[in-house]
Amino acid sequence: AELLVDDRLYSQALDVLHKIEKLESKFVPGMRLELKVQIRLNNWEQVLVLLQQLEKHDGRESWQAREIRHQAHQYLIERHGKDLNTLMAYWKKVPEDDKLNSRIASMAADAFIALNAGNQAQEVLEMSLTKTWDSELAGKLGDCSSTNPHKQLQQAEHWLLSHEQDANLLLSLGKMCIRLSLWGKAQSYLEASISVQPSAEAHLTLARLLESRGESDAANQHYRL
Numbered sequence: 333a334e335l336l337v338d339d340r341l342y343s344q345a346l347d348v349l350h351k352i353e354k355l356e357s358k359f360v361p362g363m364r365l366e367l368k369v370q371i372r373l374n375n376w377e378q379v380l381v382l383l384q385q386l387e388k389h390d391g392r393e394s395w396q397a398r399e400i401r402h403q404a405h406q407y408l409i410e411r412h413g414k415d416l417n418t419l420m421a422y423w424k425k426v427p428e429d430d431k432l433n434s435r436i437a438s439m440a441a442d443a444f445i446a447l448n449a450g451n452q453a454q455e456v457l458e459m460s461l462t463k464t465w466d467s468e469l470a471g472k473l474g475d476c477s478s479t480n481p482h483k484q485l486q487q488a489e490h491w492l493l494s495h496e497q498d499a500n501l502l503l504s505l506g507k508m509c510i511r512l513s514l515w516g517k518a519q520s521y522l523e524a525s526i527s528v529q530p531s532a533e534a535h536l537t538l539a540r541l542l543e544s545r546g547e548s549d550a551a552n553q554h555y556r557l
Contacts, residue, residue: 333365342369360389367400376404376411405436413443420452432459434466441472450477454484461491471500474507481512499529506537515545530557 333352336345346369352362363382370378383401405426412422423431423440430436437460444453454476457469470491478484485508488501495501502525509518522538525531539554 333362337365337369340372342373345369358385358389360386363389371400374407376407379404402430402433402436405430406439409436409439409443413446416444416447416449419443419447420449423452423456431456432463434460434464434469438466438469438472441469441476445472445475448477450475451479454478458487465491465495467495467498467500470495470498471504473501474504477511481508484508485512497528499525499531499534502528503531503534503537506534506541510537510541515541 333345333348336342336348346366349362349366349369352359356362363386367379367382367386370376370382380401383397383404387397408422409419412418419440426436431440437456441453441456444450444456454473457473457476460466461469473484473488476484485505488505488508492498492501492505502521506518506521506525509515509521518541519538522534522541525534526538535554535557539551542548542551542554
């Protein structure tokens, strides 16, 4: 099996490994080799199964195994991200600890946002942010079109008490206020975001807001910036 893997004959290697499995179902060296093969074949569902079996044998999870598991979830989120029901069904199966991981939460939120599922994206982000603050995740809150925008704004403003210098959170607050037609408040948040850390997105969002209010000169200045 190892020789076949070295020659990149992965299907044939799996055939041999499955014969070994029939002789001894929990043969650990065989399971470790199969894990390598399944990763190379992008069979991420099987990767997760093998990781779980190896963790039971080892009694604990190594950091390498954790990284592989997170990688598997990211690939599977991308794979299931074309359909909302499929993505929601997969997300329900993801373990709680993995859902709270910033990288996985970020990817899942992006997938839900792309499918116009703002409530689900917001829930993913808020769960992760409650455990560990991450400015990049906070910046995605503003892209979640919630069916309860007032509650969404209230939660974000609560976080602002502890993260008042977070430019991404301020940008998100500006976007939320625009959706609620709180023009003056939106402008204040966007200007605050730019003063902390200027970004193209903040300038563009503010430019569009000013343009919609007929303030062409100020809007053009932010478009240029």
